[in-house]
Amino acid sequence: xxxxxxxxxxxxxxxxxxxxxxxxxxxxxxxxxxxxxxxxxxxxxxxxxxxxxxxxxxxxxxxxxxxxxxxxxxxxxxxxxxxxxxxxxxxxxxxxxxxxxxxxxxxxxxxxxxxxxxxxxxxxxxxxxxxxxxxxxxxxxxxxxxxxxxxxxx
Numbered sequence: 001x002x003x004x005x006x007x008x009x010x011x012x013x014x015x016x017x018x019x020x021x022x023x024x025x026x027x028x029x030x031x032x033x034x035x036x037x038x039x040x041x042x043x044x045x046x047x048x049x050x051x052x053x054x055x056x057x058x059x060x061x062x063x064x065x066x067x068x069x070x071x072x073x074x075x076x077x078x079x080x081x082x083x084x085x086x087x088x089x090x091x092x093x094x095x096x097x098x099x100x101x102x103x104x105x106x107x108x109x110x111x112x113x114x115x116x117x118x119x120x121x122x123x124x125x126x127x128x129x130x131x132x133x134x135x136x137x138x139x140x141x142x143x144x145x146x147x148x149x150x151x152x153x154x
Contacts, residue, residue, distance in 0.1 A: 008151050015147070038092045039099035043106055048088050050109035051102075053117070055091050056084045066104045072096035 035044050043051065054062075055076060063073035075095050085091050092102065117125055 011151060036088065038088045039097075039102050041099050041102045041106060043088055047106050047109050050112050051088060051091070051105050052085050054105060054109050054112065056080055066101075066108055068101050068104060069096065072101060 035042070035048065037043070060073050060077045063076055064070060068076070072094070076091070076097070079085075079094050088102070091097060091105070119128055123131070
């Protein structure tokens, strides 16, 4: 094993540095987080995602309960029938939405029970995360196997 390490120490060092660089990019790159300010209302990453979900899937009556006017609530529901909202900017562009109404949506986004959320395949958020983790572990193991195999084979 010692001979193997002495022979391929540069590859091991390069792989280690490459893994750390990729980790650094994913952990600290600010564009991976969706926080921002729209119409004077600041949204964290979680609030943005939850508000988009709220605007895409909650019924007309729920918007009325949030003190959003009937016309604006109707606009929110009708606009999402064309295309689902993909950002807070899309919601902010709905006719009649003001900063106050965006703050109502943001405040209500904290009350979403994500355990009731299901994907198109009927999976809950926890089940989806488990499948992603399992798949990532499987693919990482395959990569590691072939990486070590290519080093040992030479």
